[in-house]
Amino acid sequence: MDHYDFIIAGAGSAGCVLANRLSADPGKRVLLLEAGPTDWHPLIHMPAGIARLANNRALNWNYRTEPEPALNQRRLWWPRGKTLGGSSSINAMCYIRGVAADYDGWAEASGDPRWSWREVLPWFLRSEDNSRGASELHGTGGPLGVSDLRHRNELSIALIDAAGSAGYPRNDDFNGEQLAGFGLYQVTQRNGARCSSAAAFLKPVRQRTNLHVRTGVLVERVLLDHGRAVGVQLRQGRHEAERIEAGEVILAAGAINSPQLLMLSGVGPADHLREHGIAVHADLPGVGANLQDHLDICTLDGNPGKLSYDHLNELSAGWRWLRHRDGPGSSNVAEAGGFVRSRFAVDARCDLQFHFVPALLDDHGRHRLPGYGYTLHACHLHPRSRGRLRLHSADPAQPIAIHANYLGDAEGHDLKMMIEAARLSREILDQPAFAAHRGAPVFPERRIHTDEEYADFIRRKAETIYHPVGTCRMGKDDRAVVDSELRVRGVDGLRVVDASVMPTLPTGNTNAPTIMIAERASALILR
Ligand SMILES: Cc1cc2nc3c(=O)[nH]c(=O)nc-3n(C[C@H](O)[C@H](O)[C@H](O)COP(=O)(O)OP(=O)(O)OC[C@H]3O[C@@H](n4cnc5c(N)ncnc54)[C@H](O)[C@@H]3O)c2cc1C
Incomplete structure (x- = not known):
């Protein structure tokens, strides 16, 4: 061993953040284990490659939810990155932190003021290398490149104009003084290339002799001895299982796999573990509970002027990107968007987010539609429904059962918000800025008006916008899985550090908040 x-x-x-920060001390030996392959694939690095990554099975866990009761029993596709960089190697690169009240809420939930906005902001800034330069709210010199897009489609500008005429102000910095409004996203890119967590944090330190990285290895469980984590069991392909010892084990396998690993290790809801013949080390009913995600509805119109990226000449875009690192190949595709505080908002935060894609996007781009068009995604940012994860079996190679429970809240607030999201999308796309671009409606297939029609549309077509969190929730109560230093309750030497520890979803995308969590945790661990 x-x-x-x-x-x-x-x-x-x-x-990748943890690997970088923990191995900065040459006296510490660090092992980073990844189930997927290395991130050699060129489509990871060329930002517009995202359009083709959706069909790449080798770099994706390709999860599916269980049948969703409120969505016509549909099983939704949940992509998750399976390579160095994880989901940051396949995501849409929008760099969004959320708002102060999100983190003040985490501080309250965890009983620890170190998670308040004032205290976490420096950890966001520590990572950041913003191409616009440093300010009170932006960092430079950090490993994570954050940049303005080098290329934007004319239709993305139309979206911002349309939102303006619908009464939503322009916002040139969603991570500035305020979040509300419409504009172009800043993206996690450096020199026109994707800046995944692996590119930012791992690549520059791969030569450290105290950092070992292994790819293609599935961690099967944490080894526990008398209430303490002492190492992990892993398997490479069809080889025999290996056991490796550690002073401390840190699960950073994401919001689906970290809770699964805890359960496989005997840490989770005792009765459920016994059903699968797993010996219980710590009865933590909160493991796999509190699952939250942003449900999303897309409105699509045709574009007879053919300005969209549908049927883009990929060869010439790729060639231009290779030579100059610009042009459509450098686009994250979800170029523009915005945040709205709806008439149903329950606090001062925005409760709807929009992502605009100048292309016809059906079923995450996996179903190619004929013709040209554009897509406005809209999601509800603070869902009340909570889902859960449950083991199908004790076999680590089997995926866990995902019960997302979308629209499952008793008050019907989540459905009401999705209807509002779809209505506002239609209102924005109907503005004069799109008059010269708009063709026939694609989804919904015809003009709809009533709440019932919108509800039917949502049940047929809503999908995830890829932000599952909360399944190993940080907190101070009995159902919390980790404490405010992200230590698993009732087990020594074991932490969870990833999106699963978030008590609630932030007001926006989840990559930057996850990176911040890992920055914050690294300092706690080293101390
Ligand atoms: C398609 C898509 C688009 C998105 N777009 C955006 C966006 O534009 N902006 C944004 O902010 N967020 C976006 N997100 C969300 C964001 O990328 C994630 O919230 C974030 O990456 C989660 O980080 P994580 O560290 O928790 O998990 P991940 O980054 O998913 O990392 C988990 C890693 O653990 C590995 N792993 C899992 N189980 C095991 C095991 N048993 N053994 C070994 N290794 C294992 C996985 O292969 C993976 O590499 C998107 C996500 C997706 C999937």
Whole structure:
């Protein structure tokens, strides 16, 4: 058995940050374990490659939810990155932190003021290298490149104009003084290339002799001895299982796999574990509970002027990107968007987010539609429904059952918000800025008006916008899985550091908040 000071399970958004920061001390031996392959694939690095990554099975866990009762029993596709960089290697690169009240809420939930906005802001800034330069709210010199897009489609500008005429102000910095309004996203890119967590945090330190990185290895469980984590069991392909010892084990396998690993290790809801013949080390009913995600509805119109990226000449875009790192190949595709505080908002925060894609996007782009068009995504940012994860079996190679429970809240607030999201999308796309671009409606297939028609549309067509969190929730109550230093309750030497520890969803996308969590946690661990 080898021995390490730290074993990190999962080299995603959080895992790569941890590997970098924990191995900065040459006296600490760090092992980073990743189930997927290295991130050699060129489509990871060329931003517009995202359009083709959706069909790449080798770099994706390709999860599916269980049949969703409120969505016509549909099983929704949940992509998750499976390579160095994890989901940050396949995501849409929008760099969004959320708002102060999100983190003040986490501080309250965890009983620890160190998670308040004032205290977490420096950890966001520590990562950041913003191409616009430093300010009170932006950092420079950090490993994570954050940049303005080098290329934007004319239709993305039309979206911002249309939102303006619908009464939503322009916002040139969603991570500035305020979030509300419409504009172009800043993206996690450096020199026109994707800046995944692996590119930002791992690549520059790969030569450290105290950092070992293994890819293609599935961590199967944490080894526990008398209430303490002492290492992990892993398997490479069809080889025999290996056991590796560590002073501390850190799960950074993401919001689906970290809770699964805890359960497989005997940490979770005792009755459920016994059903699968797993010996219980710690009865933590909160493991896999509190699942939250942003449900999303897309409105699509045709574009007879053919300005959209549908049927783009990929060869010439790729060639231009290779030579100059600009042009359509450098686009994250979800170029523009915005945040709205709706008439149903329950606090001062925006409760709807929009992503605009100048292309016809059906079923995450996996179903190619004929013709040209554009897509306005709209999601509800603070869902009340809570889902849960449950084991199908004790076999680590089997995916866990995902019960997202979308629109499952008793008050019907989540459905009401989705209807509002779809209505506002229609209102924005109907503005004069699109008059010269708008063709026939694609989805919904015809003009709809009533709440019932919108509800039917949502049940047929809503999908995830990829932000599952909360399944190993940080908190101070009995159902919390980790404490405010992200230590698993009732087990020594074991932490969870990734999107699963978020008590609630932030007001926006989840990559930057996950990276911040890992920055914050690294300092706690090293102390
Ligand atoms: C298609 C898509 C688009 C998105 N777009 C955006 C966006 O534009 N902006 C944004 O902010 N967020 C976006 N997100 C969300 C964001 O990328 C994630 O919230 C974030 O990456 C989660 O980080 P994580 O560290 O928790 O998990 P991940 O980054 O998913 O990392 C987990 C890692 O652990 C590995 N792993 C899992 N289980 C095991 C095991 N048993 N053994 C070994 N390794 C294991 C995985 O392969 C993976 O590499 C998007 C996500 C997706 C999927």
